[in-house]
Amino acid sequence: MNSKRLSYWTGFYPCTIKNIDERRSTVIDKILFGMYGLIVLAGVAWLYCWSIISNDYDSANIFFFEELKSWFHWYLFLLCFTILLLTYALTVFASGLTRLLLNQYLHLHVFHIIMIFIVLVVVIAALVLIEMFWSYEWGLIQVSFQITGPFLQLCALFVWVAFSWYIAVVLKHVQKNAVKLTIITFYSFVLVFICVIPLWFYSPCIGSNVSMHPKPLLFAHRGVAPLRPENTLLAFEKAAEYNVTGFESDVHLSLDGIPFLMHDPSLLRTTDVRDVFPDRMNDHPSSFSWSELQSLNAGKWFLKNNPFLNNHHLTETERQIIKQQKIPSLSQFAELARKYNxxxxxxxxxxxxxxxxxxxxxxxxxxxxxxxxxxxxxxxWFYSENQEVVNKLAPNFNVVYRQAFPNASRYGIDYFNLLSSDVHQETLSYGTRIIAYTVNGAWAFSRAWCQGVWAVTTDYSHVYSNTHKTLWHMTKAQFLGIWITMNIIGIFVTIVIFLYHYSKNDNTVILNGSSNMLESFRTGNYNDDFESTVIMEDIR
Structure with missing residues (x-):
């Protein structure tokens, strides 16, 4: 490594490449360094959580719209912001870790100290936001481990085994045996913990019967919302191109008793009510008459806001058709479904x-x-309080229960509540067909498939109509084979790394070099031979 580049890299931590009088790192310095390590871990965890929440990408943006009354791609913004903060924290931590390896004292610049508290405030605020408004997302994140768990365990094993190189270097320069024993015990405990995590791991995608489950049928959630304005006839006509099993929507009743399609508690997001009825733009959809609703445009907002960032694929003809969309009635919705059977x-x-x-x-x-x-x-038809009336008027409606009932022939349930395999198997034993909603992420669709779910509602019927296999599935024997093999390799590599550093000659160790050589390294007054001896021997 070029000495000047190394100076710039290690100088990022104290925000200086100038020589500073040698001194020992204080307890505060070490605590601040440790805090950055914790921030990196918290940042990685938060990035994972926010990535999983992408299953509800549109719902997140809708939430912010309802609060702020203005459209913005908040999910994407927060994702990029999280990546930026994590990259910054990881850079500071890596620079400090390099200084620690080179036996340079840890003096964190005040700017980085301020950033610690800024990042902490951002992370805490994000967690509070989820807890206050999206507490159900914790269930979403929890069940995501059923699909991502095996890969996260392998990643954790790889990182911790690689970290053994740093631990081995540190151990060679610790004088007290008690401290050495503490470090080794802690490292070994974490390594064993990572290795045995799969003992408590459950995934519906592990088992011999997984491949026997048919692919879930598709209900187009508000049509194909990423490609056409949601809850318009155009969106459902687009969905019909992908041979979906059904259309899914939301129904309100107009002031004069006409059922119509609309999801939000106001018309503001998906119509031009702000321009046509500015004094009533926040009013409930049911406060408008059918003629008033028909005076609104239900397509232009889609072109303006580009909610799924897909509009660049639209032709000019398609754009003109979108501009002409109106709010559909339930009758129009039903006739369209009949048309496409x-x-x-x-x-x-x-x-x-x-x-x-x-x-x-x-x-x-x-x-x-x-x-x-x-x-x-x-x-x-979702089971309602007046179900007896519904059964009398329409005895052949398919009743979809929101909870498990032994006599139900259909069953609607939010997919992340299918956590207990016992409950799921009991439901299947009743002959219940499960409809999971809303399944947008690839991991969520794979999980529903592995669970044996009968159908899903999704915004991405155009994607999953062409999906012919799960992200992964394996037998228990395959899973155990991979798990045991990778653990053995990880433990073996860790032992080799420790033995390698233990057997090295002390005169090649950077941290035990002479004070003159160390000072030369810090000031950059050393030649390439010295650099190759020090760095390549102990950091390569």
């Missing part, structure tokens, strides 16, 4: 208190469907 499933939202048709919402909705050409068995 597909099914429908939707969440029905009751209007606010005081709405003239609030008490008769379910009756109106059922009768609306019965007045269309769609067959009753094409309708998947």
């Amino acid at each position: 597909t099914n429908i499933i939707f969440d029905l939202f009751l209007p606010p208190s005081g709405h003239p048709f609030r008490e008769s919402t379910i009756n109106i909705t059922v009768k609306t469907l019965l007045n269309t050409s769609i067959n009753q068995d094409q309708v998947f």
